[in-house]
Amino acid sequence: MKSVYKITGIYLTVALLWIFISDEVALWMFGDDVMNLKTAQTYKGILFVTITALMLFFLLRKHYKTLNGKISQLEDINKKLENSNKELEQFAYIASHDLQEPLRMVSSFLSQLENKYRDKLDQKAHQYIYFAVDGAHRMRQIIMDLLNYSRIGQFNNSKEPIAIEDVIRDFCNTHREAIEKKQAQFVFDKLPVINNYKTSVTQIFHNLLDNALKYSKEDTPVLISIQADDKDTHWQFSITDNGIGISEKAFDEIFVIFRRLHDKDSYSGTGIGLAIVKKNIEKLKGTIWVESKINHGTTFSFTLKK
């Protein structure tokens, strides 16, 4: 933009100077001879218009050359993006089928080996099989998680009205056992009905509620509160728990795919939940942030455009 001001400035200065100086020169050359003065003015005008037209021509030509270059560059990038999207879809398919097939064979026949030769195998052999099966199961979970993660934001269905209370009720129904075991309570005032993509919104809420339920303190009944604030252009939701909390250092880390802060034995899972939440929210052009205090609890807040 700077060069635009510069060029216009130089043009104005030169043009104004030309008008005044050339007028003075013409007056000095032809004095009172009005006819000659008029002819001189005409030629002066023609010369000025020709020079500026030439300048305009070269400027525009240069401008369009760079513009066209940029456009074809963008087209190239677009094509590459389309290709990589297609490759990703293909990868998702390979992951879902071609990778899972052999893995299913590995875990199935290891399990058969264990079941049918139980008496013939010693303790150590059982342990080997256990770790092999466990590895295969974890790999399968990672493949499925990756597949789900890569599918986020495809929006195959259109937006629809979603009652957030229903989303929470669905979660409670599918997690009844854990909820009873942890004596979990869900607290919320009236929650809105929003118009959005159901799969995405469900994934966001269910994963956050799952985390709130999972990372709880031992021997303390779980208390999860859900809040919704109407911010005119968007909704702001907060999910607060009274769990073990997250140290501030880890605030960014928790959203990274397959990053886990705890060992597998303390808390299960591959470490994809919050990555799924974040990708969903970003695809819906919202933001997510976290506030937490170790041993006191965590609040995840996020926005969803109306």
Add this chain to the structure above:
Amino acid sequence: MKTAHILLVEDNPGDVLLTIEALKERKFIHKMSVAKNGVEALDFLFKRGEFKDAQTPDLILLDINLPLKNGHEVLEEIKASDATKKIPVIILSTSSNKIDIDKAYETHVNGFVTKPLDIGEFILAISKIEEFWIQLVKLPVNE
């Protein structure tokens, strides 16, 4: 208890073995024929070439991802022919893809079962298919 003749169309020998073992868990001895690809399955059903003496099966378990002709194509030909359209066809596939499922039912599949990844659940699924389609259901009588 009834026994039946099952045609299993499956290209993966591991899956063939697992299906046979799963059926054995139910302690019923069924007659089992195996076709390794779509073309072989259709040759078997239409008694062509080396299968000219083949017996019409009572039930077909069909995979989708098959070489030469896939499960959808095989299903289409089975349901298009008067000689074979009565035979119940159960698709047994790793796919849980909506497009696959819709397409199969549009071609009049009798059931679509996604192969469970867990061996215990796989055996359970096979025995449920056996229990329903062979023990409970009255199958058409093959002449």
